[in-house]
Amino acid sequence: MEELIQVETVDGRTAFRPGDWIEGTVRWQLPKPPKTIELRLFWSTEGRGDQDLTVVETVPFESPDAQDQRAFRIRTPEGPYSFSGRLITLNWALEAVAEPGDEAGSFFITVSPTGEEIQLNR
Amino acid sequence: MRAADNPFTVQKVRRIRYRPAGGVTWEALLARLESLGYRAAIVGPHGRGKTTLLEDLAPRLEAQGFRIRSVMLHTGDRFLTRDQRKALVHDIGPRDLLCVDGAEQLSRIAWASLLARSRAAGGLLITSHRPGLLPTLLDCATTPELLETIVRELAGREVEGIQALFLRHGGDVRAALLEMYDRWAGGGG
Numbered sequence: 398m399e400e401l402i403q404v405e406t407v408d409g410r411t412a413f414r415p416g417d418w419i420e421g422t423v424r425w426q427l428p429k430p431p432k433t434i435e436l437r438l439f440w441s442t443e444g445r446g447d448q449d450l451t452v453v454e455t456v457p458f459e460s461p462d463a464q465d466q467r468a469f470r471i472r473t474p475e476g477p478y479s480f481s482g483r484l485i486t487l488n489w490a491l492e493a494v495a496e497p498g499d500e501a502g503s504f505f506i507t508v509s510p511t512g513e514e515i516q517l518n519r
Numbered sequence: 520m521r522a523a524d525n526p527f528t529v530q531k532v533r534r535i536r537y538r539p540a541g542g543v544t545w546e547a548l549l550a551r552l553e554s555l556g557y558r559a560a561i562v563g564p565h566g567r568g569k570t571t572l573l574e575d576l577a578p579r580l581e582a583q584g585f586r587i588r589s590v591m592l593h594t595g596d597r598f599l600t601r602d603q604r605k606a607l608v609h610d611i612g613p614r615d616l617l618c619v620d621g622a623e624q625l626s627r628i629a630w631a632s633l634l635a636r637s638r639a640a641g642g643l644l645i646t647s648h649r650p651g652l653l654p655t656l657l658d659c660a661t662t663p664e665l666l667e668t669i670v671r672e673l674a675g676r677e678v679e680g681i682q683a684l685f686l687r688h689g690g691d692v693r694a695a696l697l698e699m700y701d702r703w704a705g706g707g708g
Contacts (some may be wrong), residue, residue, distance in 0.1 A: 443530050444522035445700050483704040485522035514521075 401427055402502030403492045404436070411505065412512030415475045420504065423458065423493045425467040431495035434458045438471050439492065440508075444485035463497075478509040481519030520704060526673045527700035532693070535669055537571040540662070548657065549579060555654050557585075557616060557642025562650045563659030566691030569646035570620050572659060576644065577618065585616040585641055592621035598629045608636045616642040623647040661690045670699060674708070 406421035413419055423436055435457045441450040444499075453474050458467045480487050492503040507514050522528065539545060552559055561569045570591075577587045588611070590603045599607065607617055617637050619625075622645035625633065630652065637643040645653060663685040669692065670678050678699075688694040702708055 432584050444525070445697065445704070446529060448530055481521040481523060483520065484522055486521050488523060516521075 398437055400502045401425060401500050402434075402493050402495060404493050404502050404504040406491075406504065406506070411507060413473045414415045414507050414510055414512055415473055415478075415505055415508060417473050419473060419491070420469070421491070421504075422466055423466050423502070425461070425493070425495065425500075425502070426464045427495060427500060430463045431461055431500075432497060434461045434465075434467075434493060434495050436469050436471075436491060436493045438473075438489070440477060440479075440489045442485050442487050446485065473508050476508075478515055479507040479513075480509070480515040480517060513516065520706070520708075522704070525700055525703045526675065526708075527696050527703055531673060532669075533697050535571075535672070537568050537575045540665065541660075541685060543657065544601055545573055545579060547607070548576070549583075552576075552580075552642075552644070552656055555656065557644065558637075558648065558653055559656035560622070560653040561644070561646045561657055561659060562648070562655050563646075564648060564689075565690065566688070566693035566695070567659035567661050568692070569659050571658065573618055573620055573644065573646050580616055580642075580644075584614065586614050587618055588615050588640075589618040589620070591704040592619065594624065596621070596624045597626040599625070599633065608633070608640070610635075611640045613639075613641045615640045617644070619645045621646060623649055661685075661692045666692055666695055669696070673699075674703075678708075 399487065402425040404421065404423050406419060425434065435455050437452045438454045439450060439452040442448055456469050456471060456474050477487055479489055487506045488505060490503050490505045492501055494501045509515055539548065559701060561572050563569050567639055581587055588606050589609050590599065617640050643653065663682045666680045666685045684695050
C-alpha cells in the first residue's frame with residue numbers, strides 16, 4: 398500500500414557527509430487537510446538497550462492542503478555519525494508527520510565522513 | 520550482524536503488545552477494574568508484562584472517557600519528584616485516572632500521600648511486584664508457550680530450546696528475550 402505521506406530526496410540520495418545539504422520533497426495525499434505537516438531530521442538508536450532519539454531540526458509546512466507537496470532543504474549536522482555494532486545502531490532519518498492523526502512518512506539516510514554507516518565490528 | 524537487524528532489539532520487543540490469556544479478555548479486565556472502583560493493582564514479578572498491560576489498558580480507559588495521567592518509577596524512586604507529582608495529581612478531578620508503574624518503589628509515606636491525594640481522581644491503577652497495595656486486578660503470569668510464540672514472531676521461524684530458556688530465566692520473558700538478542704548478536708541465531 399502506498400504511503401499517504403512520502404519523503405524523497407533529490408535523486409533518491411541517501412548518503413550525506415556532515416555539513417551537506419539534504420534537498421528533497423515531501424508529498425502527501427490525505428483524506429482531509431491536516432492542521433500542520435512538519436518535517437523532522439532526527440537520529441535514533443536501536444539495539445539491546447533503551448532507545449535514544451534526538452530531533453535536530455524541524456521544518457514546518459504552513460497551510461497544507463489535503464493533497465500537496467513542498468520542497469525542503471536541511472543541512473546535516475556535524476554528528477553523531479551513522480554507525481552500527483553488535484549492541485547498538487544509530488540511524489538518521491527524515492520523517493514528515495501530519496497532525497492531528499498519526500500519519501507519517503519517513504526516509505532513512507546515513508550521515509558520516511564517508512557517507513556510509515560506520516561498522517564497529519570490523 | 521547490525522544491531523538494528525537483530526530481531527530481538529528492545530524496540531522490536533516493545534512492539535509486542537499484551538495478550539490476555541487463560542480465559543481473561545479485555546472486556547473482563549475492564550469490567551473487573553470497574554467493579555474495583557478503578558482502584559487496582561497489576562501484580563507480578565519482573566518480565567511478566569505488567570507495564571505492557573498498563574500501557575494497553577490506557578487507550579481503552581481513554582475510550583471510556585478517562586484522562587490518563589501516568590508516571591513510571593524506577594528502582595530507588597522512593598518519592599515522587601515535583602514534576603511527577605505535578606503530572607500525576609495537580610488539579611485532578613473525577614475524569615482523571617492515575618497510572619503509576621512500579622508503585623512498590625514508593626516509601627510508605629509517599630504511598631500513603633499518593634493514596635490520599637488520589638481520592639479526588641476517578642481511579643488509581645498501579646503495577647507492583649508485590650500484592651497488597653491495592654486490590655489485585657490481575658496477577659500477571661507467563662508460560663513457555665507465550666515465550667515460544669513471541670520468539671517465533673520476532674525471529675520469523677521456530678527456535679529450539681525455548682522451554683529451557685523460559686526455565687533459565689524463571690519466567691522472566693524480558694530477560695529471556697535479552698538472551699535471545701545476545702544469541703543472535705553472537706551469530707548463534
